[in-house]
Amino acid sequence: MKPTVWRVAIPSPLRRLFDYLPPDGDYPEQPVGCRVQVPFGSRKVVGLVVSVGEADPDLPLKRLRPVESCLDSEPLVPESMMRLGEWGTRYYHHPPGEVFEHLLPLALRREGQAQRRQEDWWLLSEAGRQTHPDELGRAPRQQAVLARLQQAGGALPAQEMSDLGQGWQSVARRMADNGLLFKESRDPAVPLNRGEEPEMVLNPEQAAALSRIESDMDGFACHLLEGVTGSGKTEVYLALIRRILAEDKQALVLVPEIALTPQLTLRFRRALPARIGLYHSGMNDRERRDTWLMARAGELDVIIGTRSAVFLPLPRPGLMILDEEHDPAFKQQDGFRYSARDLAVVRARQQAMPIVLGSATPALETLRNARDGRYGHAQLSQRAGDARPPALKVIDIRGQELEAGLSGRLLQRLDERLKAGEQALLFLNRRGYAPVLVCNQCGWTADCLRCDARMTYHRRRGSLDCHHCGASRRLPRACPECASEKLGVAGQGTEQLEQVLARRYPHISQVRIDRDTTRRQGALDAKLAAARDGEAQLLIGTQMLAKGHDFPNLTLVGLVDADQGLMSADFRGPERMAQLVTQVAGRAGRGKKAGEVLIQTRAPEHPLLETLIRGGYPAFADAALRERSEAGFPPYSHLALLRAEAHEKTAVQAFLEEAMGLGQATADERVLLMGPVPAPMERRAGRYRAQIMIQADERTPLHQLLTPLAPALENLKSARRVRWSLDVDPIDLF
DNA sequence: AGCACGCCGACT
DNA sequence: GTCGGCGTGCTC
Numbered sequence: 001m002k003p004t005v006w007r008v009a010i011p012s013p014l015r016r017l018f019d020y021l022p023p024d025g026d027y028p029e030q031p032v033g034c035r036v037q038v039p040f041g042s043r044k045v046v047g048l049v050v051s052v053g054e055a056d057p058d059l060p061l062k063r064l065r066p067v068e069s070c071l072d073s074e075p076l077v078p079e080s081m082m083r084l085g086e087w088g089t090r091y092y093h094h095p096p097g098e099v100f101e102h103l104l105p106l107a108l109r110r111e112g113q114a115q116r117r118q119e120d121w122w123l124l125s126e127a128g129r130q131t132h133p134d135e136l137g138r139a140p141r142q143q144a145v146l147a148r149l150q151q152a153g154g155a156l157p158a159q160e161m162s163d164l165g166q167g168w169q170s171v172a173r174r175m176a177d178n179g180l181l182f183k184e185s186r187d188p189a190v191p192l193n194r195g196e197e198p199e200m201v202l203n204p205e206q207a208a209a210l211s212r213i214e215s216d217m218d219g220f221a222c223h224l225l226e227g228v229t230g231s232g233k234t235e236v237y238l239a240l241i242r243r244i245l246a247e248d249k250q251a252l253v254l255v256p257e258i259a260l261t262p263q264l265t266l267r268f269r270r271a272l273p274a275r276i277g278l279y280h281s282g283m284n285d286r287e288r289r290d291t292w293l294m295a296r297a298g299e300l301d302v303i304i305g306t307r308s309a310v311f312l313p314l315p316r317p318g319l320m321i322l323d324e325e326h327d328p329a330f331k332q333q334d335g336f337r338y339s340a341r342d343l344a345v346v347r348a349r350q351q352a353m354p355i356v357l358g359s360a361t362p363a364l365e366t367l368r369n370a371r372d373g374r375y376g377h378a379q380l381s382q383r384a385g386d387a388r389p390p391a392l393k394v395i396d397i398r399g400q401e402l403e404a405g406l407s408g409r410l411l412q413r414l415d416e417r418l419k420a421g422e423q424a425l426l427f428l429n430r431r432g433y434a435p436v437l438v439c440n441q442c443g444w445t446a447d448c449l450r451c452d453a454r455m456t457y458h459r460r461r462g463s464l465d466c467h468h469c470g471a472s473r474r475l476p477r478a479c480p481e482c483a484s485e486k487l488g489v490a491g492q493g494t495e496q497l498e499q500v501l502a503r504r505y506p507h508i509s510q511v512r513i514d515r516d517t518t519r520r521q522g523a524l525d526a527k528l529a530a531a532r533d534g535e536a537q538l539l540i541g542t543q544m545l546a547k548g549h550d551f552p553n554l555t556l557v558g559l560v561d562a563d564q565g566l567m568s569a570d571f572r573g574p575e576r577m578a579q580l581v582t583q584v585a586g587r588a589g590r591g592k593k594a595g596e597v598l599i600q601t602r603a604p605e606h607p608l609l610e611t612l613i614r615g616g617y618p619a620f621a622d623a624a625l626r627e628r629s630e631a632g633f634p635p636y637s638h639l640a641l642l643r644a645e646a647h648e649k650t651a652v653q654a655f656l657e658e659a660m661g662l663g664q665a666t667a668d669e670r671v672l673l674m675g676p677v678p679a680p681m682e683r684r685a686g687r688y689r690a691q692i693m694i695q696a697d698e699r700t701p702l703h704q705l706l707t708p709l710a711p712a713l714e715n716l717k718s719a720r721r722v723r724w725s726l727d728v729d730p731i732d733l734f
Numbered sequence: 735a736g737c738a739c740g741c742c743g744a745c746t
Numbered sequence: 747g748t749c750g751g752c753g754t755g756c757t758c
Contacts, residue, residue: 008758013735018758041757042737056758064758720754 002054006031006067008047009085009100010040011109015711017050017096019059021066026073033075033082035104037068037111044068046110048077048100050086076114077103078296078313084347091346091703092728093710094336102336103311107289116290118185120158122172124149128180141171146180157188190299195273199242200235209378210239213356216376217243217319220349224325224370225358227380228389229586230550233358234264236380237321238271240356245274245301249318253304254340256327258282259524260547261304264323272302279305279312307332307340310347317353320344324547325357325366326579328731337727341366360586361579361617364625365635390557390588390595392581392613396604404500405492410558410598411504417556418508418537422593424556425539426497427546427584429564431514432456433496434489437464437475441484446476450686457489458516459496469685497540497560511536513545546583555595557588562601566609569680570733571633574608578620581612632695634729638702641733642692642713643679644724649688651721652676656690658718663692663709670701679734687723693733 005019020038028034031049038047049070055061077085081103089096101109108114122145129150133143144164149156161168175181202210213223213236227233241251253268255261258280268276277291277300294300296313303312307330322330322341330340341357348355357366357375370377383389397407405428406414417424434457437446446455448466455464457475465472478485489496498512511527518524524544530536531545534553539545565577581599588595603609608627612620629636642659644652656676663673675692682688696702710726713719 005758010757011735012757014757016758020758038758040736043757059758717754 002057003061003064004052005055005064006036006049007051007053008036008038008067009050009096010038010045010047011097011101012040012045013095013098013714015093015095015714018047019056019064021064023067023069025069027067027070028072028074030075031070033072033077033079035071035076035108035114037071039065039068046071047097048103050082050096050100071111072114076108076296078315080317080347080351081311081313083350084311084343087346087350088336088338088343092336092338093703093706093726094338098336102308102338105285105288105292107285108292114293116187116293117286119188121155121184121186122149122158122161122181123184124154124181125179128175129154131180141165141168142175142180145172145175149181157186158183187299190275190277190294192275193269193273195269195271197270199239199271200232202235202239203232203382203384205380205382206232206236206239209380210236212376212378213240213354214243217354219352219354221354221376222345222348222369222374223354223356223376223378224362224366225356225378225380226362226367226370227358227360228383229360229583230383231360231380232384233323233380234267235384236378237323237356237358238268240319240321241268241272241274241302244318245272247318249316250295250298250300250314251302251319251321252309252312252314252317253302253321253323254309254330254344255304255306256324256329257547258306259544260323261306262525263549265304268302268304274301275299276301277303279303279309281306281308310340310344314351317351319353320348320355321358322355323358325359326361326363327547328576331729331731333732334725337725337730339729339731342729361582362621364575364621364628367621368625368635388594389616390585390597392585392597392599394604394609394613395598395600396602397600398602404496405560405600406497406500406558407600410560410600413556413596413598414538414558418505421537422555423531423534423537423539423551423553424558425541425545425551425554425584425587426501426558426560427541427543428492428494428497428560429542429580430456430491430493430561431495431516431542432465432467432493433459433499434491434493436490438488438490439479439481439484440486440488441479442482444479444481450683452681452683456493459499468681492560494540494542501538501540505538508537509535510538510540513539513541515542515544518544543580546580546587549587551587553593554588555593557584557595557597559584559597559599562599562609563603566601566603566606571628571631572731572733574620575624578608578612578617578624582617632697637695637697638699639730639733640694640702640706641727641730642675642694642724643689643727644676644691644722645684645687645689646722647687648721651718652688652690655716655718655722655724656692658716659709659713659724660692662712662716663694663705666708667705668701670698671696671705681734691734 007017010018034049085100085103089099133147136142279291295303298315325341332338369375395407395409400407436454437457446464448455451468453468455466462475463472494514511530513527531539565573585597611623644655646652672695676690679689
């Protein structure tokens, strides 16, 4: 009989599992989901047991090595999450070791107990219970400790005893020596919110959306909640969560970025009688481990997290919510390139729970799923309260005299609004002072040495920074080519806008919000607070400002340059532009006063832009979906990208040529391979980049091609000289 | 990705 | 004479 082996996912880029003999020592009956310490080549690594089975007949038995030790006495990763990992490995054609690494927080990927941070408690012994404080005679501090513990019923966390005064711990230790008390480590209790805020009364649309989703909550169901900005999606989320809390189930809420967690958390803490946890990249390893373990233990009822939280285990799964589901941040852009949105839907189906995708500007993929009836579709078309939707207007800036990129008409409206004491926002998705530094004598421009890109001039810093690779250097005094001192700039960034506007409106308080001004801890919160309470009247920012924030006094929004998306070579450019315009526009007129949105463009007659202005996002989406259908792009086809990069351009070419040959040999007529083509910015951070695009109308043939292709590429000799990756369902083509 | 093994150049 | 350069092969 063939021996039983454990198939283990090993942290390595190899697209296979490794078989081991069971360990000599103790191990659980069912080791799937347990971490194991195994020998791997000449080193020891921690892997995850994925399955148990018979030894592979093709593998000589003597090559099998035994597991050194099983690190868990029961599976740490539950079966449900192992299934999600297996699905991810198959779908994304990514090495299992790297996929399964995502199932555990960093702090649990090493040796050691899967235990969360402990809290010290002091407890009374039997003797301590029997002793009256007076019996301690001339030891007043011991008396105090004893009395305190007796009052508390015999046990208290050490933290809550600190008011007993300096040095109380040594008093307690002495009493422990005398057998009156003892110390114990316990799991800290998770605070339960009271949820004191009264439930909001839902407006008819919200109520209708709620009941529509609620009617379909036993088992799997996916609903798109499409609600214009300010329509109160959060109230619907809260009502749904209350419902599943009443059934004693857990809810997982995913948001695109950390910046959105604090406000949502605050809102949830006020509204929900629940134990709420957080999971995002701003937390340290220990905090993430603790949330992970508490989620797994069922000690948290609601968890709010970013992308990676889709892997949090839930023993009582009740509901998943993905807010701003269209946001590209849900797609991981390196390593294991998963879409948290797509994985969440798969997970919901696997675990038979409902999922709600919320957005004011749904991704075209999601919209199509809703229209084809695969997803439920609930809509909120009215803004809550009295708020009216803002009017969108286009400003044609062709041939116009501009001041720092601002047209006369935009400046005039700005004058009026600011004079009236109202708040205005200027949106420009480019930080720094100017994107180009140029020599007016010889035409030299400041280019990045490692990228095919210009360096951005940062005036306050006095530096030239490359926004693609992070390179930075001092601003030259003179042109390095011709020594002329006539250096000038072209184009503008938020820093320039801020400076020019400060000169124009010296008595208006303004705030700039971009990655440069919010680097410091807490700076973003402070600036957002200033923007929210109206302390800052003029707001200038990049897309950081576009998301989810509420500025009640804001009446004018100016999009300084709307053309970036329209002119993009990526077929998703217009979709991004429309989402951004709609999201930014949604910041205006959320209070009582009507809002106005001015869009500066050099392509005012662009059909998709016109459709967006006239009919809003839904009309845009109709038109864009029609275009995608005609062009055979997603969601009407499926894409994968094989990317490669290396310092040696020839290495990239050689690898992709060989890959192309392999691909063409196995591809049938249902799959189209295109390339290799260089990336639009061919060189980045000193590496040459190129790619092959693989397209198919149906998913099946695409996967039939990739399943053998991925491991074949791995064995290519030319693959060792490049960094390569497969991106299934890419969201950026470059 | 690591890591070991292996075969050729400038140094204690 | 060796330390170490990175090419190439392997990891149950």
